[in-house]
Amino acid sequence: MAATAPPLIPPDVRSRLRGLRLLPQRASGNHGIGMHASRSRGAGLEFAQYRAYEPGDELRQIDWKLYARSDRFFVRESERESPLTVWLLLDATASMQQADRARRDWTRLHAAKALAACIAELALQQGDAFGLIALNGDGVQLVPAGNGPRQRDRLHLQLQALQAHGQWPAQERLAPIWERITGNDMVVMIGDGFDEAGIALAERLAKAGRDVVHLQLLTVEERDFPFRDGHRFRDPETGDELLGDGAAIRADYLARFNDAQRRLDARLQAAGIRHDTTCLDEPIDAPLQRLFARRGGGGA
Known part of the structure; x- marks a missing residue:
């Protein structure tokens, strides 16, 4: 008998979702007053x-x-006055397979799936529509937007089956994104934030008037670089390899990595994109708590 897949949303996380609300940026105080328009x-x-x-x-x-x-x-x-549609734009390229040595069974993609399920649950609680667009070497995989528990079930099935592989799709394969996401929709992008094409897409969506939220998932090893001896570092998408002594290159790596993170934050802020970075050792709902907790409105 096949093993049952674990729930995408752990029970303790599900209980904390009650304190969150998906509030569009246009209703957070910068662009008017009141909640977003919704039939809920x-x-x-x-x-x-x-x-x-x-x-x-x-x-x-x-x-x-x-x-x-x-x-x-x-x-x-x-x-509320009119409906909101929340689109989950999920990076499923090969780099999302990455995990930390301390917990090899919890990849970046596992965290991304759980985070996407949490956001869908929030939309469901509010009575809003939600859909999924996943991107990997196969191109675009789509769950059209819809409402209700059956829509949640469809999305969960697609998330459970989703595999990370390949690179970010070429520009000409992204047409379904522009065909589906309309001007009043919220787009929540989830990924590692390392694909230039992905960041450029976020900027284009924001410039076109979409309400974009960017959630970056990092491994603990990317954040802390705990390597102390010789290692072979390999890019899972290009296959490029680098041999190096962890202790010798750690300071330079951390300086470059932190500088890159600061530049990414500044770039997204300049585009009007709400952004949060979380690591695989944090609770899966941590970025949502920072952005969407009711006590703090819509976040920034």
Whole structure:
């Protein structure tokens, strides 16, 4: 009997998702007021109904007069005006196979799949549509945008089957991205941030008016470079190799790596793209907590 695949979202992470909300940048204060437009219920302008208070809800949403009458906390929910579609743009090139020696069964792609499932769960909670676009050596793999639990199941099946291989697709193979993602959609890009073509795509999407969020996944070894002896370093996408003594090149590597990270941050910020970097030793929802926690609005 085949082993059952582990859940994409661990139970402890799922419980923390209640405190998050996918708030588009245009509604975060820089481009107007109020929640994004959606048919779901949230903290919008038109009152819709009450519901019981849950940890993570903003205190300003509590109806204190109702509390005085009932001795129970209720939150005022509101109808939002028009739907949001969230697109998960997932890097599935060969470099996403990378893992740390301390945990070889947890690759960058495993983390990316879990993170994508978390974002889909948030969209589902809000009643918003969501879809998946994965890119690897095969080109573009697509789960068209849709709503509801069945859409979540379709997305999970595609994520479970997704394999990392090859390089970033050529420009002419990216047409489905522009055919599917419309001007009011949110695009959440998940990858290692090392493909110049991927960063250029994020900039093009932002320039075209899409609300882009970039989530970068790094291994612990990329961040800390713990190598102390001779190693053969190999690029999984090009096959290029470098022989070097870890202790001898560590300082230069870290200086170059940190400089590259600063330049990437500045480049994405200049394009108006929200960005967060997380490592494989962090909780999978850590970047979402930093960007989308209700107490902090939409993040920056």
